[in-house]
Amino acid sequence: MSHVFINGQWYRPEEAVISVFDRGFLFADGVYEVVPFYAGHALLFNDHLDRLDRSLGEVGISNPYPRDQWLSICQTLAESLTDANAVVYIQVTRGAEFPRQHLPSTEIEPTVMATASHWAPPTATSEPVRVELMEDIRWLRCDIKSVSLLGNIMLKREADKLGAFEPILHRAGRITEGASCNYFIVKNNVLYTPPADQLILAGITRDWILTLAEEAAIEVQEDAFSIQELMDADECFLSSSTREIQPVGFIGDQPINNGKTGPITQQLAELFRSNRPHVTHQIVKEHR
Amino acid sequence: MSHVFINGQWYRPEEAVISVFDRGFLFADGVYEVVPFYAGHALLFNDHLDRLDRSLGEVGISNPYPRDQWLSICQTLAESLTDANAVVYIQVTRGAEFPRQHLPSTEIEPTVMATASHWAPPTATSEPVRVELMEDIRWLRCDIKSVSLLGNIMLKREADKLGAFEPILHRAGRITEGASCNYFIVKNNVLYTPPADQLILAGITRDWILTLAEEAAIEVQEDAFSIQELMDADECFLSSSTREIQPVGFIGDQPINNGKTGPITQQLAELFRSNRPHVTHQIVKEHR
Numbered sequence: 001m002s003h004v005f006i007n008g009q010w011y012r013p014e015e016a017v018i019s020v021f022d023r024g025f026l027f028a029d030g031v032y033e034v035v036p037f038y039a040g041h042a043l044l045f046n047d048h049l050d051r052l053d054r055s056l057g058e059v060g061i062s063n064p065y066p067r068d069q070w071l072s073i074c075q076t077l078a079e080s081l082t083d084a085n086a087v088v089y090i091q092v093t094r095g096a097e098f099p100r101q102h103l104p105s106t107e108i109e110p111t112v113m114a115t116a117s118h119w120a121p122p123t124a125t126s127e128p129v130r131v132e133l134m135e136d137i138r139w140l141r142c143d144i145k146s147v148s149l150l151g152n153i154m155l156k157r158e159a160d161k162l163g164a165f166e167p168i169l170h171r172a173g174r175i176t177e178g179a180s181c182n183y184f185i186v187k188n189n190v191l192y193t194p195p196a197d198q199l200i201l202a203g204i205t206r207d208w209i210l211t212l213a214e215e216a217a218i219e220v221q222e223d224a225f226s227i228q229e230l231m232d233a234d235e236c237f238l239s240s241s242t243r244e245i246q247p248v249g250f251i252g253d254q255p256i257n258n259g260k261t262g263p264i265t266q267q268l269a270e271l272f273r274s275n276r277p278h279v280t281h282q283i284v285k286e287h288r
Numbered sequence: 289m290s291h292v293f294i295n296g297q298w299y300r301p302e303e304a305v306i307s308v309f310d311r312g313f314l315f316a317d318g319v320y321e322v323v324p325f326y327a328g329h330a331l332l333f334n335d336h337l338d339r340l341d342r343s344l345g346e347v348g349i350s351n352p353y354p355r356d357q358w359l360s361i362c363q364t365l366a367e368s369l370t371d372a373n374a375v376v377y378i379q380v381t382r383g384a385e386f387p388r389q390h391l392p393s394t395e396i397e398p399t400v401m402a403t404a405s406h407w408a409p410p411t412a413t414s415e416p417v418r419v420e421l422m423e424d425i426r427w428l429r430c431d432i433k434s435v436s437l438l439g440n441i442m443l444k445r446e447a448d449k450l451g452a453f454e455p456i457l458h459r460a461g462r463i464t465e466g467a468s469c470n471y472f473i474v475k476n477n478v479l480y481t482p483p484a485d486q487l488i489l490a491g492i493t494r495d496w497i498l499t500l501a502e503e504a505a506i507e508v509q510e511d512a513f514s515i516q517e518l519m520d521a522d523e524c525f526l527s528s529s530t531r532e533i534q535p536v537g538f539i540g541d542q543p544i545n546n547g548k549t550g551p552i553t554q555q556l557a558e559l560f561r562s563n564r565p566h567v568t569h570q571i572v573k574e575h576r
Contacts, residue, residue, distance in 0.1 A: 017305035028316035099405035117387035148438035
């Protein structure tokens with residue numbers, strides 16, 4: 001049975017409710033994290049919780065729990081699932097108050113919700129997917145991992161209607177990211193990804209891929225690239241906590257590397273999988 | 289006692305809950321309307337419900353109720369309050385499903401929530417307020433009245449910290465709107481307001497003010513204006529369903545019309561109040 005944690009209590013999913021006056025529901029006034037667990041061990045747990053702290057700080061919500069309590073909640077959720085392979089979701093909103101008003105009162109208490117769903121961690125590199133180029137209509141603070149995600153959902157639905165795995169977004173011709181992933185290209189053996197400014201979310205997976213690439217002596221450039229540079233790339237892949245490294249074979253109808261997984265993409269995906277036990281054990285030990 | 293309507297049932301506010309898996313809570317995947325009632329009569333009800341239909345259409349959620357049912361729900365809510373002076377809030381989200389996934393399933397049923405809070409309709413023109421100029425960080429589909437409002441909340445909190453009534457937002461130097469209102473300026477007896485494109489929400493109050501101005505032979509221009517044109521304006525006011533016409537006396541430290549309510553602002557505010565009974569009775573009669 002799955003569990004849902006709400007403000008210190010545990011519920012079954014069908015019993016897990018919050019007030020309709022929660023500002024998460026009325027104003028998308030909250031932030032979240034998604035932490036992958038591999039056989040009970042969180043990958044890069046501290047990085048995810050550091051980012052939660054940063055998101056909360058940017059929107060002015062205080063973090064209600066110390067880190068060891070967060071780890072305990074997340075571990076409990078992960079261990080409730082088969083093999084403890086879990087995608088743990090945590091959300092913190094500014095809290096509930098009645099009547100609805102844009103400006104929150106200062107005494108409001110944050111709402112915490114956490115839950116987990118089962119997943120199968122990748123054991124091999126997935127087949128390349130097709131993505132669709134679209135205009136990035138989202139806000140200018142995509143560096144905050146907020147639940148204010150309607151733009152992402154609209155773009156994701158539009159990509160899905162076109163039979164694509166994900167959108168690949170651009171703002172005035174400059175590539176930003178996907179609806180729920182970061183993008184990388186390879187050109188002349190150099191790995192490029194957009195810089196971690198306010199137009200993208202600096203993915204934990206993205207950052208770790210950059211570290212792995214540097215350790216493997218692959219040249220890395222955190223530089224904006226254009227639609228034309230994307231189309232001319234030797235390789236392309238996307239990254240996220242649950243998809244790790246996902247090769248991209250087509251941008252719309254345009255094949256990249258003849259629609260096949262490129263060699264540097266393959267090398268990084270293998271490095272990712274072989275290094276997973278290192279960064280999971282390391283993080284969990286630190287907290288226990 | 290106030291009421292909350294959720295999916296066909298009535299609750300007290302403290303009992304009014306939704307699933308934590310509602311996509312309104314997880315993804316801000318929903319839209320809303322705010323309808324002012326004056327002594328039990330909705331102002332411009334059809335305009336609000338037309339806009340709800342449009343917002344729902346843009347995000348791909350079907351409207352679960354016919355209009356007479358919406359009117360009945362809203363009337364019941366308004367009549368539960370003293371003098372039936374009510375701000376009725378309605379929200380429709382894509383619905384709840386477990387586990388969380390960006391792409392919604394096709395069978396999901398929308399969630400409807402509606403509630404009301406008491407208000408005192410303006411009986412005179414309010415004193416001028418000070419607003420603060422800020423960069424518009426929101427998404428590029430502000431024409432959809434969505435609950436994806438974290439940007440608005442951040443800007444509203446920032447304005448409040450500066451002691452201002454509202455932010456006045458600009459995108460690359462062009463004025464757009466506030467966190468929850470539209471803006472107008474008067475220059476040489478011409479009334480200007482930004483055009484109803486995808487960067488602003490076309491307020492029901494905004495549209496009616498344009499009609500009232502035209503009927504009063506005031507020249508109207510729906511044209512973008514710059515920060516400099518704002519600072520050089522003869523008059524400035526903001527509009528919303530609950531504030532009607534609110535004079536603006538200062539943009540930061542810059543006085544407008546010496547910090548006083550301008551003559552055209554005063555004329556329009558009086559026209560608004562004197563015409564309210566006309567558009568309320570008209571609308572209610574049409575539906576009963």
